[in-house]
Amino acid sequence: MSRIAYVNGRYVAHQTARVHVEDRGYQFADGVYEVWSVRGGVLQDHASHMDRLQRSLRELGIPFVHSVGSLNILLYEVLRRNQIVEGIVYLQITRGVTSRDHAWPANLLPSLIITAKTINPIIAEAQAKIGVSIITTPDLRWKRCDIKSISLLPNVLAKQLAISVGCTEAWLVDEEGFVTEGTSTNAWIVTHDDVLVTRDLSHQILSGVTRLALLELATQHQLKTAQRKFTVEEACQAKEAFISAATTWVLPVVAIDGTKIGTGKPGPLGTLLRQAYLAASISVR
């Protein structure tokens, strides 16, 4: 079966899925996106991603011309046509196509693409069992990281740096030495008195859908949480650390910049949260 993508009103073979060179997404990073995890054929945390998509569009002044209902139909149709049971679906909306100029004309029609792929959950499970090693690197991003835009150049450079030294993710560090978040994940530590700490929301980080779900799950499990900044030093001395994202849920961090975290193995609270998250999302089905 060949992959199918949705591009501006049409379902096309993935390899022929193209957009115009003057789509503002291609020349100005003028667009937003969302990624949903698909489990048992169901979009996870569906409504939260849809809410965030609309917020991102609103912040950039891109009109939301597709209703939530019609996007839902498109997302599930892309899943159906690609026979995705376990995997991810990617949706991107840009401001549209127009002659290249920094400013844009009124009444531009936004572009919409949707792609999907299968991901083998066994790999994710194996990764969660051994944990991941990460690096830290200066946060070079712009000042509106709360918007889930496709302006991801600093993110991909930091991620590649991590990969090139054999690590899985990079935590970005602000000018004062505090961790903001990962390149595509939120950052968490567990203090020695068992408080789950993740950075408070601001323009400097994305409001992760999984981050929010984990905060709620933690409360349900009588775990203490704190939303505040933490430094790289505090992270290195933490009892546990982990990262969260829609695509990987929760992944334990076992080393930061070569420093072993806790026992150097996935910690109990991160593991508990991962299992709780997966159990809760299965119950949606």
Added chain:
Amino acid sequence: MSRIAYVNGRYVAHQTARVHVEDRGYQFADGVYEVWSVRGGVLQDHASHMDRLQRSLRELGIPFVHSVGSLNILLYEVLRRNQIVEGIVYLQITRGVTSRDHAWPANLLPSLIITAKTINPIIAEAQAKIGVSIITTPDLRWKRCDIKSISLLPNVLAKQLAISVGCTEAWLVDEEGFVTEGTSTNAWIVTHDDVLVTRDLSHQILSGVTRLALLELATQHQLKTAQRKFTVEEACQAKEAFISAATTWVLPVVAIDGTKIGTGKPGPLGTLLRQAYLAASISVR
């Protein structure tokens, strides 16, 4: 005559010029660009733009797989096919097409597109005679603005803000109150003792090709120059102000945030530099 674009090895009708949705330029702003002014059918400041293009690629770790010579041939062929005598040519190179992931695989083939369009020089001349009004707005960009990347979302948002209040450009202001540059131009002021001031080079601004040419021309004309920061307040009290860019050369600024600059009309030094720049570039032909 229909417009022609160059896209990854082929000359195609502009309206059918497309790239794959998984071109990293479309999903990660993972690419760079250059814009040349074309006068009398000749690319202006040709070598300087080509040097900067290669520097931008190097900084992002994108291989320069096209030789300068072959790019020159492509640029002039696009001009020829579009019959451009006065106008601009736009060249963009991205890291290439690959399955979406923040990190990229080895040996990716970069994408290359070139487009061109005619610009009526009479409009630019009329604009230069009356000058432009600008606004100032916080600089929200990332920390490597010295790289001419397509990661331009904060630029286009600031530019649109300027347009929406009837102005032509926005000067971006850093956290300490100093002007960095415009959204697509470098920023200049003239002090009351006739010193031409433009910000010194750093990671915070682009090294403008026209900026550099103007600094050299100023010296040739026995004008004093200083490369240093200046605040919005200093700019509002300056004798003159202007902006420079490859596409507009020099444009006098007659108002900043509604404050009249100097006499409120294009100043003599900015006008002199504009004429000197145009005269020098004509002599290249």
